[in-house]
Amino acid sequence: MKTKNILSVLFILVFSCFSNAQELQSLINEALANNPKIQKFELQHAIASEKVNEVNTLPNTQFGIGYFASEPETRTGAQRFKISAKQMLPWFGSITARENYVNSLADAKYEDIVIAKRQLITDVSQSYYKLYTIQAKQDVLTKNIELLKTYETLALTSVEVGKASAVDVLRLQMRQNELEQLKQVLAQKYLAEQTALNKLLNRESTTVVEVVKELDIPLEKNEIDVKKLELHPELSKYDKLYQSVEQSELLNQKESSPMIGFGLDYIAVSERPNMNFSDNGKDIVMPMVSLSIPIFNKKYKSKTKQHQLMQEELLSQKQERLNKLETLLSKAINNRIASRISYNTQTKNLKQAKDAEEILIKNYETGTIDFNDVLDIQELQLKFQMNQIESIKDYFVQTTIINYLSN
Template identity: 65%
Template sequence: MKNIKIIICLLFVSAEVYAERRRSTKAHLNALLIMSIGLISISGQAQQLQSYIEEAEANNPEIQAFELRYNIAEEKINEANWLPNTEVSAGYFVSEPETRVGAQRARISVKQMLPWFGTISARENYATSMAEAEYVEITIAKRKLALSVAQSYYGLYETRAKQKVLDENIQLLKTYERLALTSVEVGKASAVDVLRLQIRQNELQQQKEVLEEEFSAEQTTFNNLLNRDENSTVDLVVEMKIPENDPIYGTDALSLNPELLKYDKLYESVAQSELLNQRESLPMVGFGVDYLPVSERTDMNPIDNGKDVLMPMVSVSIPIFNNRYKSITRQNELRQQEIETQKEQRLNVLESAFAKAISQRNQARIKFNTQSKNLKQAKDAEQILIKNYETGTIDFNDVLDIQELQLKFQINQINAITKYYAQSAVVNYLITQ
């Protein structure tokens, strides 16, 4: 009769364990995966990853610094609209030269040099091209920041998911501990089995506490990316799953990466610099006027006696003996060649990073599928062990081994999921327009 009660108790506890597992498996929020960076929309109070990225872009000091650099570059467009200083000179004749209509007392000159036609427009175009290059730098910085925020977010999710799995396994070990205590009472197990189960619980609790320290450090990193209080709470999605199919990308999409577009903008800026150089190598034209006040003659009264002199002038500045502009042209040619080689090298780097990210994402999917199969088989083995308890042949060493395997497979699953999304974030950084 006592054995029957034990068996009934055991079956009840086992049923409770598996019912709890089924409930925990079904209890998750539906996640909508937007692109490969994993911008996850979730219901309830959890905030979208996209909103964190937008908050980081609005508050991050590095982005603000890049925007200020862009504002400076834009202001240089206004700076380009300038003319050489107007020259004003004045002189007084100590010894007044006599003329027919009187003595010249002083001389006042005003002259304005003007660049050749189109020079000012060339300056503005060059400043505009430099501003566009700075704007691309902002785009690159924002994409890198989004990648950092996403990867930190996935790191936080990974830690929390592992803690959840550890909690489940601790509760499972407590259930086994109760079974072992019951078995000790009827002579089916020894106190050593109970101690082993307790030791295993202690180990899992230690792992959980270590993960909490990791979470705290990663949370500080995440909040610093958003430039907010390091202790601010981060809302995490409850559960993430690998989608059935991956979007297909080709390396052609890399051509739209801002890291490559930056070289196109730099190349264009050098081209505009050369156009400006050609304009500046042309003559400058000056217009001016000289004014000479004249004193009236007292010894006679000729026509136009004491009439002041007003003399308009035109001048031309010709860079005849100046090799500066030829040297600048050669420098611009070399600079364009340098930019082309830099772009080619950067494309090779991005293609390698893209291939590596795709490969690692595929590896994560393979590992996840394998761990899912292993986890199912481990649960089947656990069920067999529980059923064997009815015959009195349960071995708690085998139970611990199976539990350790299950935990290993669950942790590997979480690692595979976070690796999948982390690599998807890299893919998104590389190819998204």
């Protein structure tokens, strides 16, 4: 139930970034259900939980049987053989201490599942946004190729009336060839990224992945609560490990206590011949109680010292990880802001490039056009469009990192 609640929150935060998110949500659901890494951590948690049954046991019962090769004579007869049974019992609360220790290890393993699922959501989302970026760039290249074909038609007409040279036509054709090459390269990159995403979902590499046709950077959001970072499962895991060390120390204290043993010896006795008395041949039954005392307890003191050092180490590791996560969150926040700034700048530049294009078209209507300027404007437009797509991708990629860290 706890995992479902966490994932529901993450879904809402990831998908609130854009309207058509059903496809990504279904991909994430499929990944969470089929990803081998998640299954691995779930199995590890199941194994750790099952160990509770392993430790909830008593020490082995000891049985012994001995035969007297030379039967010792007693007043009641000769002893023939001996059977013994013995059971040691740990100190009061030792088994409970073992169970608590194993449960604390299982709790720490559970955090691995939560972390892995968060990371998987991030990986699937980022791969999805990369596919969107490649597809969007392909669409832009297609539109630019069509634009160049229009310019090529204008150039051919200008050549016929002597207002342009064949070189201008060839330049426009060479530029089209370059863009076609870029499209083919992007097609291969799309297939590679599609394979990566399919493998996160543990399905066939060639399965077609459909992505949204358009993404827009949303309006400004509320400030991110950085304090939530302290509740991140990567840090919670250190708390669980710290608790497991505490439970290990409690177990250590119990194991340093005495053990009580209960046993029974049975000795078979033969009757003495030619004698008649009440205990003749009477077998011997001897209940026993034993006490195992750890007189040489240096190892338990050493374990206590080790546990103290381990706790100090875990606190240091947690602080170190917190510092890294804070750095990552700060970078993601600032990079997302930078992506918005870049997007706005590219939008302005693109509008101005289109204005310049319109001026060139009007010049053509008046009989003058410089196809070098046409190519320059087309290259600028393509550059601004590509940068705009990259800014959108960066914005959403940084959003996935922020969601991973702060939710």
